[in-house]
Amino acid sequence: MSQSAFATALLAPDAPTPPGLSDPEGRPAGKRFDIYRNNVVTSLTAALETAFPVVRKLVGPTNFKLLAGAFLRRHPPRTPVLMLYGADLPGFLEAWPPARTLGYLPDIARLEQALREAYHAADAAPLDPTRLAALAPDALMEVRFTLAPAFRLIRSPWPIHAIWRYNTEPGCPKPGPKPQDVAVLRDGYDPEPILLPDGAVAFLAALATGETLGTAMETATAEAPEFDLGPLLAQLLATGTITELETHA
Amino acid sequence: MLDATQSRLPDAPGIGYKPQHYAAILADPGPVRWLEIHAENYMGEGGRPLAQLRALAERFPISVHGVGLSIGGEGPLDPDHLDRLARLLGWLNPASFSEHLAWSTHDVGFLNDLLPLPYTEPTLVRVADHVDQVQTRLGRRMLLENPSTYLAFDESEMSETEFLREIARRTGCGLLLDVNNVFVSATNQKTDPRAYIDGFPLELVGEIHLGGHDEDADEHGQPLLIDSHGAPVVDPVWALYARTVDRGGRRPTLIEWDNDVPDWPVLAAEAARAGALLAEAPA
Structure with a gap:
């Protein structure tokens, strides 16, 4: 199986487990594949939670997980250096329907991103x-x-x-x-x-x-x-x- | 030529460095003789992270552990990332550099997990080629780490130990043996972790990792261990570690604790336990 099929299925929560992956009894991997799926989403969500604590507080932790899940699927990191991952979040928030009533949210995200950039400058x-x-x-x-x-x-x-x-x-x-x-x-x-x-x-x-x-x-x-x-x-x-x-x- | 002699950590306990322990480590490192950092956390332009690393490097040998090179990736290695690594290793001149037998980057982006590989001849050719490129670009010998795995590829045609031994033979790289990963993978794959250690080329091991894992079960009720780096090392892993150093001799040994990181004394106590087992092992 190709890494394309593996990677695509990782980011698609409802996609079936790719074929050719098994448990020790030779049964389809099922939940075992979901561990990788969960690791990707959980680790990138955690990175965004650390990066945007005020955005998280404003929308609430539960909504932030939904937001992070939607964002990371639309904008996966482009490099393995995650210290500035999330630069696209302000723009994403502008178009994110649940945040429409919080007009200031994209600028708060810009401020938090600016603080991270400054920290590592x-x-x-x-x-x-x-x-x-x-x-x-x-x-x-x-x-x-x-x-x-x-x-x-x-x-x-x-x-x-x-x-x-x-x-x-x-x-x-x-x-x-x-x-x-x-x-x-x-x-x-x-x-x-x-x-x-x-x-x-x-x-x-x-x-x-x-x-x-x-x-x-x-x-x-x-x-x-x-x-x-x-x-x-x-x-x-x-x-x-x-x-x-x-x-x- | 690759300089293997510059990669030398002491055969003593080390700790995965976390910034919240900076002051405690400088005040009293206890049994900890060296530190490991994740390369990607020190690829910024400046600021406190680099300042702390510079200060620590004056006191301790540093091991740079990469988590983002995607050596097992089907695509070419990211030349920008190799440049970033070369820059970090250039100014820091660490005692060791290591990476994972895994992939993490694809066309979709960087997936931030250590994803598994089928153990086949085409994978062998690709990984060996990537290890060659890394060692050439960085001008040093690297260590390659065995992964935690949760599933098996039907197409695999050799064992993980055979695969790693062959990578080392083809490239001259050393190996990083994560004993917790051995225990996690063996439990998940229903194999014998002691047989894994006994079949591992211990003479090529430049560093050992010890860490904690979480316990879960799959949909058939079979035990499923998850490499979490968020808990103490469990007794069966300590026993496996004792077997490893008893057979292979003393090695630089890292306590890895990356999530729910405890206070410094808890980490120092784990390091002391590793140190006690090292002291009993043959040199």
């Missing part, structure tokens, strides 16, 4: 802040930054930061209605989702695409005139999110 030495302090004000606005490989940005029309916190930290207030943008910053080895003030997501997106600090500022203030660079820049430096700078000279 390459290490990078933080920028020495004195290099920035040494620049003249006009040169400062011409500077371009390299951001840490762990940096991630998520824009959302939903209050994803509050929903995430409400489901991970006991005693957090219930989420309000306001949309929230989030940056994932990794200070040392622990990624944190940071709630961004108005204008900051535009600012960070501009920096991440290699715009100068001045251009990023203009983008941010066009969106939010009250945008305050100081605290955000301090946070980026303190968390090692800026790793290099390039001056125009």
